[in-house]
Every structure is written in structure tokens, then in C-alpha cells.
Amino acid sequence: MLRVENLSKNFPVEFDIFGKPKRFLKAVQDVSFQVEKGSVFSIVGESGSGKSTIARILSGIYNPSSGKIYYEGKILKDAKRIKDIQIVFQDPETSLNPRKTISFIVEEGLLVHRSASRFERKKIVRDAIKSVGLTSDILKKYPHQLSGGQKQRVAIARSLVLKPKLLILDEPTSALDVSVQAQILNLLMELKELYNLTYILITHDLKIVNHLSDQVMVLYLGQIMEMGRCDSIIENPFHPYTKSLIESIPKPGENNLENFSLSGEMPSPLNPPEGCAFQTRCPVAFEKCSKKPPLMNFRGRKVRCHLYNQEV
Ligand SMILES: Nc1ncnc2c1ncn2[C@@H]1O[C@H](COP(=O)(O)OP(=O)(O)O)[C@@H](O)[C@H]1O
Ligand code: SF4
Ligand SMILES: [Mg+2]
Structure with a gap:
């Protein structure tokens, strides 16, 4: 569905x-990856590793410095915004215009793309609000009248009205209370099934991708450190950085990676x-x-480390 070749951003x-x-x-330095239709592709790395920059390039907000992006076999021209690819940002606090009603915020994309009559637009907005688990009385409200979880639901509804095929979720739960995080993740997984969506899920928190993700790409200072099937990487990480990220997930019982706790700053x-x-x-x-x-x-993965210097 999406193929990214040698993407860099300076x-x-x-x-x-x-x-x-x-x-x-x-x-972002020379990053290549491929996202299969219907899958969840995760990008994981600490803050500053280049995740949002990749998200912004893929959604047409930034131009890449070099590299190519193919969407359904066709090359995506620089910064060309296509309706099929939408992005949900990390912090609904800053991504929702505080002076606009929820109704306007959710409808806005439809107005920009001029894709429906006024009557149709109102219906699409109501349906989107319902599909994210909200009721239509919220449409008259302003963002400050909503909880963090409700705001992120609105942000998701806003991208759904354009009927995207690929949704880029840039840390969709990291600004939310822990108790709300799971609800939003569950909602996202339900919507994925309902609308046959493909996700690029960005997070600094490897435990979020566990069980949700098919493929994972681990980034550090803009470079791929390890990439492959999520379940096998979580079960048996090769790269020392991936080991450190997994080690930092609190887990009960035995711990066999304890030499890999992540210390110091990036x-x-x-x-x-x-x-x-x-x-x-x-x-x-x-x-x-x-x-x-x-x-x-x-062994079926990509790894950037001298300990794995022979192709196997
Ligand atoms: N518009 C910009 N101008 C200059 N530097 C930027 C800009 N956007 C991001 N950066 C820098 O690029 C690096 C990667 O940032 P970002 O992609 O936001 O990382 P992440 O999302 O993984 O936290 C950081 O060092 C950040 O400061
Ligand atoms: S190349 Fe060396 S420093 Fe880098 S992750 Fe591998 S062992 Fe560590
Ligand atoms: Mg970011």
C-alpha cells in the first residue's frame, strides 16, 4: 500500500x-519501509528520534529532503496532500482550534476538499461523531468544554470524515490519562476493522504496540536500528537499543535483559x-x-549493529 524509499529530512x-x-x-536519515494494506505498522523510538518528521512528510506537511514515497504503486509528489492519508496528532489540546465548535472542526476537512453537499456533510459529521463513541450534543460545544479523551475522539472523527484508507496516528494516546489510553486504543482498533483502515502507529512506548502491531520499526537519531515482525522483535530483540526499550517496560516475574536498562540521554x-x-x-x-x-x-529482520554484521 505504502512504500517509502531512502527518505531523509534535514x-x-x-x-x-x-x-x-x-x-x-x-x-531522518535514509529510512525505507513498506506498509501492507490492512496492517498496523508501528514506528517506535524516544522523543527526538524523527517519528513525527516521518509522519509529517507522509501526510504532506513537510517535503522530504530526499527519497521517494509510493502510494498504491504511484509515486507521491512532494507535499501533495491526498485524502486517503490522514493524520491524528499527539495532543488534541493544540490540534483542535479552541475558537471553533466541534461541528465546524469535524466538518472542516470536507469543506476544504469540497466533497459533499451541506446536507450530506452534516450527516457525515453526525455519523463520524457517533462512530467514535460520542453523542451529537457535543457538536455545539467548544474544545475547552471536553475532556482529553473526548477531544482525541473528536480529532479521530475529524480525520474519518474524509474516508481515509491510511491513518497516521502520531502518539495518539500519550497526552491522555492512563485510564483513557486503553479506551482510545480499543476504539482505534474497532474503527480499523469497521472501515478497513491501515495504520501507521507512532509511539515512544513499545508496550503500546505489543499485541496491536504487525510490523515495527525502531528509530534512533533518525536511523532505523531494527525492523521486522512486531511479535518476534518483542519476544527476541536483536539490537541493543531495542533490548533497552523492552527492558524499560515494567513486567512481573523473570527479567533476562537486565543488563540492557536504558541509561543516559540521547x-x-x-x-x-x-x-x-x-x-x-x-x-x-x-x-x-x-x-x-x-x-x-x-533472520528476516533489518538490524543496524556490528554484532549482526553477516546477512543471515
Ligand atoms: N521544523 C523543525 N525545524 C528544526 N528541527 C526540527 C523541526 N522539526 C523537528 N525537528 C528536530 O528533528 C528531530 C526529530 O524530531 P521529531 O520528528 O519531532 O521527533 P519525535 O517525533 O521522534 O520526537 C528533533 O531533534 C527535532 O528537534
Ligand atoms: S554497533 Fe556497537 S554500539 Fe552500536 S548497537 Fe551494536 S554493539 Fe552497540
Ligand atoms: Mg513526535
């Missing part, structure tokens, strides 16, 4: 006196380490790690 951060960029932040993407991006925090780093490891095929 943000200019310093300019010379003529306004020409002279220094770049490499937010280096600034403005000043990334030479060689392996993860080497400053890797508990098993060795001399070779001062050279950048290639992304290798290893």
Missing part, C-alpha cells in the same frame, strides 16, 4: 549572512556520535562501533 539550523543554510539537523541530533548512533549508551559497544554499521538483513 532541517536547516544555521544560515550564513546571505540566508543560505550552512548547518543542518539530520532528523545525544543531540545536531551533534550525533560518529559511527554507531547508539554507541554512547550501548552496554556492549566495542571498537568497531566507532564506524557506522550498515542496515543488514538478519
